[in-house]
Amino acid sequence: MTKVTLTVNGRTMSGECEDRTLLVHFIREKLGLTGTHVGCDTTQCGACVIHMDGHSVKSCSILAVQASGSTITTIEGLAGQGELHPVQAAFKEHHGLQCGFCTPGMVMTAVDLINREGGHLTEETVRAGLEGNICRCTGYHNIVKAILAADAEIAGSRQAAE
Amino acid sequence: MYATSYHRASSVEDAVKLKSANEEGRYLSGGMTLIATMKQRLAAPSDLIDLRHIPAIRGIRIEGRKVTIGAATPHADVAASRELAAICPAICKLAGHIGDPHVRHMGTIGGSIANNDPAADYPAGLLGLGATVVTDRRSISADDFFTGLFETALEEGEMVTSVTFEAPEKAGYAKFNNPASRFAMTGVFAAKTAGGIRVAVTGAGASGVFRHPGFEQALASNWSPDALSNVAVDASNLMADMHANAEYRANLVKVMAKRAVASAG
Numbered sequence: 046m047t048k049v050t051l052t053v054n055g056r057t058m059s060g061e062c063e064d065r066t067l068l069v070h071f072i073r074e075k076l077g078l079t080g081t082h083v084g085c086d087t088t089q090c091g092a093c094v095i096h097m098d099g100h101s102v103k104s105c106s107i108l109a110v111q112a113s114g115s116t117i118t119t120i121e122g123l124a125g126q127g128e129l130h131p132v133q134a135a136f137k138e139h140h141g142l143q144c145g146f147c148t149p150g151m152v153m154t155a156v157d158l159i160n161r162e163g164g165h166l167t168e169e170t171v172r173a174g175l176e177g178n179i180c181r182c183t184g185y186h187n188i189v190k191a192i193l194a195a196d197a198e199i200a201g202s203r204q205a206a207e
Numbered sequence: 208m209y210a211t212s213y214h215r216a217s218s219v220e221d222a223v224k225l226k227s228a229n230e231e232g233r234y235l236s237g238g239m240t241l242i243a244t245m246k247q248r249l250a251a252p253s254d255l256i257d258l259r260h261i262p263a264i265r266g267i268r269i270e271g272r273k274v275t276i277g278a279a280t281p282h283a284d285v286a287a288s289r290e291l292a293a294i295c296p297a298i299c300k301l302a303g304h305i306g307d308p309h310v311r312h313m314g315t316i317g318g319s320i321a322n323n324d325p326a327a328d329y330p331a332g333l334l335g336l337g338a339t340v341v342t343d344r345r346s347i348s349a350d351d352f353f354t355g356l357f358e359t360a361l362e363e364g365e366m367v368t369s370v371t372f373e374a375p376e377k378a379g380y381a382k383f384n385n386p387a388s389r390f391a392m393t394g395v396f397a398a399k400t401a402g403g404i405r406v407a408v409t410g411a412g413a414s415g416v417f418r419h420p421g422f423e424q425a426l427a428s429n430w431s432p433d434a435l436s437n438v439a440v441d442a443s444n445l446m447a448d449m450h451a452n453a454e455y456r457a458n459l460v461k462v463m464a465k466r467a468v469a470s471a472g
Contacts, residue, residue, distance in 0.1 A: 047213065063210065064210070064211055064212055064213040064255070065208045065209070065210055065211050065245075067208075067246075086246070087243065087246070088239070088243050088310070089387075091307070091309065094309055097312075100283070100312040101308060101309045101312060102309050102312050102313055103309045103310070103313075106238065106239060106242050106243060106246075106313070107238060107242065107313065108213065108238070108242065108255075110213040110215075111213070111235070111238065111257060111259070154308070154309070157308065158308070161287075174308060176307040176308065176389065177306070177307025177308055177309045177310060178307075
């Protein structure tokens with residue numbers, strides 16, 4: 046067993062696991078953060094997307110030991126005190142989910158996309174940014190709508206702050 | 208996944224030493240192929256030697272028109288490099304269409320070429336650019352590096368440390384995606400380099416990435432998509448699978464080659 050230490054959503058957390066343990070299983074089973082989902086388990090669907098050192102990654106395709114020492118943000122770490130993250134709020138407002146299984150990965154992907162290219166997203170760039178995430182319910186339209194709305198909202202509040 | 212032992216290398220020397228101490232071990236870079244393969248129990252290395260934490264093999268260095276990309280540089284960094292885009296936008300475009308954004312944050316150029324998947328993008332880019340692969344012990348030209356399906360000139364324990372090339376005068380890459388996997392059903396990299404015209408094809412060859420001399424000759428006398436119209440593409444050495452037969456791929460090779468040249472301008 047190997048000791049893995051991560052900074053997860055601002056808190057330092059440790060756990061013991063086998064070297065072959067996948068990061069997503071470590072997060073769900075050792076740390077008890079079950080917001081991150083396992084969908085396909087074959088790097089296709091994106092339900093397991095989290096941020097590692099500020100970048101979106103598929104946690105089903107990374108070993109927990111590979112991530113040791115890194116800073117992780119999961120879906121549980123997005124909302125402020127009692128207030129949804131603007132991307133979460135936009136998914137709610139624009140009905141960007143139906144069954145909700147893919148939603149944690151979709152939201153984490155959207156936040157990463159806005160971090161990288163925010164302020165000038167278009168329908169085309171959002172759809173390209175969702176290449177690694179599969180939703181079997183919505184047909185994507187409302188997800189795209191929600192991300193564009195969140196991008197505008199975040200860009201607007203940044204401008205207001207300046 | 209079968210049990211394995213993880214080691215984090217701190218330097219190239221450290222990595223090579225760990226590898227030689229663990230014969231059944233494998234180097235692990237981004238892991239976007241290796242971890243998936245291990246999950247399917249198609250690979251079962253006794254040890255994994257993680258190369259992601261070696262600063263010396265990460266990053267992009269540009270001196271004049273000479274480009275060096277560290278082996279552990281993720282695709283996303285290559286795709287987003289403005290400095291590199293200023294002298295060789297085609298390689299940035301290529302990197303920006305590998306897999307999906309999450310895969311591009313982990314997957315690396317060194318891992319991609321060492322794996323030499325016959326449908327991977329980078330082998331076409333490197334062969335098209337006439338790049339050099341630098342390892343812990345020698346330099347290998349791209350022409351000699353890619354030797355077959357998932358086969359390279361790398362010896363046992365040899366590790367890719369960087370890739371270097373001269374920025375070409377012009378270059379373009381066009382790829383027809385497999386819509387599910389995002390691998391190339393056919394991808395063509397065409398470049399006008401100091402050493403001549405080079406056209407490399409991935410995703411189509413039965414023995415992996417290859418150059419197309421007919422295209423190269425046609426483009427040498429006339430660098431334009433139209434120059435390729437009457438060049439024959441032999442289907443006999445092309446891959447055939449459930450997605451596309453060899454004749455269909457032969458047509459794709461020509462169409463992608465034309466688009467690559469068009470995009471190079």
